[in-house]
Amino acid sequence: MPRPPRLLAVLLAVSGCSGLQDCGARPPAPPSRPATAPVAAPSAAPDQAALAAAAPYAKSWWVLLHSSATPGEGGEALEALKRTGLPAEPLRLSTTPFRDLRPCLEAVVARTFTSRAEALDFQARLREAGVVADVKYAGPLQAGRGVACRAGEEAQRALLEGPRRREAPRFVESHVGRTFMLLAGSQESHVLEPVDVRRGVWMAPAPGDPTGLFSAGDRVDVYGARGLLQGGCAVKGFAWINRGVPAFDYFLREPPPESPGCGRAWAFAELDCEVPPEEWGFALPAGTPAPVFFTASEAPAGLVTTHESALRGSPRFAESRSEALLQAERVGEKLEVEVSSFSYNSGEWRALFSVARLRVGEGHSLCGMDYDQQVTRAVVMQPGAAARVLPLDDLSGDTVVGVMDLEGDGRMELLLRDSWPAPWVRLVREDGTEVAGAVVENCDSGC
DSSP states (O other), X not given: OOOOOHHHHHHHOOSOOOSSSOOSOOOOOOTTOOEEOOOOOOOSOHHHHHHHHHGGGTTOXXXXXXXXXXXXXXXXXXXXXXXXOOOOOOEEEESTTBTTSOSSOEEEEEEEESSHHHHHHHHHHHHHTTOOOXXXXXXXXXXXXXXXXXXXXXXXXXXXXXXXXXXXOXXXXXXXXXXXXXXXXXXXXXXXXXXXXXXXXEEEEESSOTTSSOOTTOEEEEEOSSSEEEEEEEEEEEEEEXXXXXXXXXXXXXXXXXXXXXXXXXXXXXXXXXOOTTOOOEEEETTSOOOEEOEEEOOOHHXXXXXXXXXXXXXXXXXXXXXXXXXXXHHTOOEEEEEEEEEEEETTEEEEEEEEEEEEXXXXXXXXXXXXXXXXXXXXXXTTSOOEEOOOTTOOGGGEEEEEESSSSSOOEEEEEEOSSSOEEEEEETTSOEEEEEEOOBOSOOO
């Protein structure tokens, strides 16, 4: 699976973890707190300082108790580890400096080992003692991964505030057979109750819209990637919802957890209409002119050939191909390159996407293994105007699920969606400016 583009990395990096262990201020550690690796003093190159401090734990096997985007969690797992009496060396480590781990998480590690066999043996001993743990390979150090985590702080702040205009589009989700419209995030804690058997979704009533933009009885129209899903849906109440994806150990705990295992509470307005669970629709206030939705279509063969050739001749394709060839030589695998196109049109107005996929081995590059990258070139063609290439260097063609003119201004918006490593959805303008976005926090290391 291709690694997420920088735009997605920004959305997923919700914790801002860029050092080795301390991602934000925390109170002094109690006596039972696990050791932390030494932190290098602040410098002009924080990533280099983090890499130096992380070096002792690179290329090692971690027996992982817990991971989270929120620093300081995993206390229950540490207490359970302590009760086993096993010779553990607990640590809190940021996953960011390590190539084979998903960045921006804090991992609670029972112990690290130089060999997989030793790590698996310790995992089995923990299991016999009633402690659930996983084994992860950290891989070598990799510079630059902290950039996405720091950028994630800005993206998270924007998501928490939510759109400040009532007429802005807002994404809609379905949970336990009910439909909710995302409003904003919460900086405060809320007492929530589980609403599903797996305890994956937690909820509590909210007295009103914290943004002050919506009231009970207000109506919205809900659209999907291809057009209207439900018209005239009424707001019937408000709720705080946590739907973060916890670390692997969360669902195995006994007794079951009494609080969510990942992320924060988000404010939602509940709607009185049904939206298919697989749809990440978006809502506009009732009466807002409907967007113009483009239809997936087949582009003329000559047009496809022209723009696929332009993609192959682009600097971004050349750079990715060079990287892939180096990786292929290193692992002794063959580089496979596939170029294809897809398009959407509304009358004579067309958006053509040319996508080059470069793959080495099995292509699990999201976690640092093999190589699986995309280069996407998006071109807009309108009658009476020259074709224009959209400045979306980080666009991944696989994430494009819809094209529309949201505001009737002759400019198109792209609806982007993906489900791994966490569900996310974005509505962006031609220049990449975000109109609306939503992401489900993911606290599992994933690799």
